[in-house]
Amino acid sequence: xxxxxxxxxxxxxxxxxxxxxxxxxxxxxxxxxxxxxxxxxxxxxxxxxxxxxxxxxxxxxxxxxxxxxxxxxxxxxxxxxxxxxxxxxxxxxxxxxxxxxxxxxxxxxxxxxxxxxxxxxxxxxxxxxxxxxxxxxxxxxxxxxxxxxxxxxxxxxxxxxxxxxxxxxxxxxxxxxxxxxxxxxxxxxxxxxxxxxxxxxxxxxxxxxxxxxxxxxxxxxxxxxxxxxxxxxxxxxxxxxxxxxxxxxxxxxxxxxxxxxxxxxxxxxxxxxxxxxxxxxxxxxxxxxxxxxxxxxxxxxxxxxxxxxxxxxxxxxxxxxxxxxxxxxxxxxxxxxxxxxxxxxxxxxxxxxxxxxxxxxxxxxxxxxxxxxxxxxxxxxxxxxxxxxxxxxxxxxxxxxxxxxxxxxxxxxxxxxxxxxxxxxxxxxxx
Numbered sequence: 001x002x003x004x005x006x007x008x009x010x011x012x013x014x015x016x017x018x019x020x021x022x023x024x025x026x027x028x029x030x031x032x033x034x035x036x037x038x039x040x041x042x043x044x045x046x047x048x049x050x051x052x053x054x055x056x057x058x059x060x061x062x063x064x065x066x067x068x069x070x071x072x073x074x075x076x077x078x079x080x081x082x083x084x085x086x087x088x089x090x091x092x093x094x095x096x097x098x099x100x101x102x103x104x105x106x107x108x109x110x111x112x113x114x115x116x117x118x119x120x121x122x123x124x125x126x127x128x129x130x131x132x133x134x135x136x137x138x139x140x141x142x143x144x145x146x147x148x149x150x151x152x153x154x155x156x157x158x159x160x161x162x163x164x165x166x167x168x169x170x171x172x173x174x175x176x177x178x179x180x181x182x183x184x185x186x187x188x189x190x191x192x193x194x195x196x197x198x199x200x201x202x203x204x205x206x207x208x209x210x211x212x213x214x215x216x217x218x219x220x221x222x223x224x225x226x227x228x229x230x231x232x233x234x235x236x237x238x239x240x241x242x243x244x245x246x247x248x249x250x251x252x253x254x255x256x257x258x259x260x261x262x263x264x265x266x267x268x269x270x271x272x273x274x275x276x277x278x279x280x281x282x283x284x285x286x287x288x289x290x291x292x293x294x295x296x297x298x299x300x301x302x303x304x305x306x307x308x309x310x311x312x313x314x315x316x317x318x319x320x321x322x323x324x325x326x327x328x329x330x331x332x333x334x335x336x337x338x339x340x341x342x343x344x345x346x347x348x349x350x351x352x353x354x355x356x357x358x359x360x361x362x363x364x365x366x367x368x369x370x371x372x373x374x375x376x377x378x379x380x381x382x383x384x385x386x387x388x389x390x391x392x393x394x395x396x397x398x399x400x401x402x403x404x405x406x407x408x409x410x411x412x413x414x415x416x417x418x419x420x421x422x423x424x425x426x427x428x429x430x431x
Contacts, residue, residue, distance in 0.1 A: 033057070033425070034055065034056065034075040034076065035055070035075070036054070036055050036071060037053060037056070037078050038053050038077060039083045039403055040081065040083055042086075042393060043084060043373055043377075043393075043409065045377040045378035046378055051067075052066065052085075053067050054085060056399040056422075058399075058425050059425035060399055061396065061398075063395060064393050064394055078427075083403045083419060084404055084409075085401055086401065086404070087377040087378070088164075088402055088422070089343075090134065090135075090343070091134045091137040091345070091355050092138050092275075092345075092376075093300055093342075093344030093347070094138065094344070094348060095142075096126055096137065096152065097119070097125075098349070099121055099125070100350050106180075106181075109143070110192075110193050115145050122152055124352075126161060126164060127162050128352045129163065131430055132356065132416075134164055134355050137165070137167070138217065138344065138380075140169045140172070141172035141219055143194070147213045149169075149170060153168055153214070167386070168215060170213055170215040171194055172193075172220070172258075173194060173197055173207070173219065173221065173244065174192070174194040174196055174221045175197065175226070177226070178226040178235045179224060194221065200243055207243075211247075217248075217384070218244055218247075219255075219258065220273075221235060222235070222236055222257040222264040222268040232261050234264040238267045241267060241268060242272060252385075254273075255271070256274055256276075258277045259277065260281055261281055262286050265279060266286055266289065269286075269289050269295050273295060275295065275342055275384075276296070276298065277300060278298070279298075279334065280326065282330045284336075287337035287339050288337050290337070291338045294340075296340040296342050297339045298341075298343075299327075300346040300358070301327065301358055302345035302349075302357040303346035303350070304327055305361060308321050308323060332365070341371075341379070343358060343359060344358065344380075359373075359412055359415055360412055362375065369409050373408060373409060373412075398424060399422060399424065402418055402420060404416075404417045404419060
């Protein structure tokens with residue numbers, strides 16, 4: 001947490017060319033600025049290192065490793081005693097335009113909250129996310145807020161509000177009549193939480209429209225609760241989703257799929273999606289095919305964990321509900337099959353800024369802390385197509401970092417002890 005420093009003390013620090021975390025925010029605001037970060041440990045996105053330093057010039061990493069280079073006379077030095085420096089964390093499944101369902105139900109957020117209110121809330125969510133050490137989010141759908149993620153992303157880029165880098169999906173695609181909110185009156189057509197399409201022509205038009213409006217990634221609901229008795233069933237054919245993927249890929253964008261049923265997952269995999277979101281009912285056969293096709297799983301453990309608690313489960317007191325037990329089993333099967341794991345919790349179902357909840361659950365469900373750190377940095381960057389910009393500490397990449405107390409590769413809970421956030425070479429003022 002930053003403290004205000006008097007001008008006199010700042011002058012002394014500048015003369016000594018040594019600044020603390022408390023004064024780093026001021027130092028990082030200068031033009032053509034060089035900053036040397038000196039932590040106890042550096043996690044580079046793959047491995048943990050000791051005796052490393054990291055040199056930043058403007059918004060890029062120029063050196064990372066042992067101190068074998070000369071510093072310019074005006075280089076500012078940030079001492080990070082007892083801390084671990086990591087790449088800025090990447091949230092793989094976020095909805096900044098939603099807030100926890102135990103506050104207001106999803107239906108009521110879509111139907112009763114104005115878009116102005118939702119955008120104002122989202123600006124607070126963006127700030128909380130960044131302060132928690134997540135410098136990038138893949139935001140997978142506005143859920144009825146049209147293209148407001150485009151404006152949110154641009155406001156952050158312009159410095160109007162603080163927030164993470166955003167990889168946005170805009171409206172997402174659903175089959176006509178399959179999504180929500182739903183009315184008990186068949187004569188009423190309610191506003192929907194995603195873009196409804198029917199047939200290849202509408203699919204093509206909608207994907208191209210979303211790209212034209214600013215989508216960085218296209219999201220499809222491969223299945224949803226549209227069965228006769230409200231069960232989840234596939235809602236798009238392989239042919240329809242293949243067309244989505246073809247159009248998206250031609251624009252250097254990915255197609256990603258919400259999918260929880262084995263058939264929905266298989267259709268999405270064969271259609272060419274890059275990631276499967278949720279995958280709750282995946283089977284060993286499905287995960288084997290994911291591994292063969294190089295499809296990443298974003299398991300969103302924290303969403304199910306939160307929803308069960310909203311429904312009355314007292315975690316740590318009551319036995320785990322059937323949904324949680326089944327999720328543990330499918331997650332274990334995916335790990336055994338060697339499926340690449342994205343770190344993304346479907347945050348928005350639960351509170352923004354609590355993104356580390358997913359990381360803690362990934363460890364609880366069977367991954368090592370080091371594997372989870374990789375998932376939240378280099379793995380996500382690679383899976384989403386941004387490995388040339390973010391996710392690692394290496395020369396030439398963007399200067400997005402966090403520093404936390406202790407060593408999160410030994411105890412993942414240290415990831416919550418954020419003491420410094422740097423995005424684009426500038427230190428973020430923490431609350």
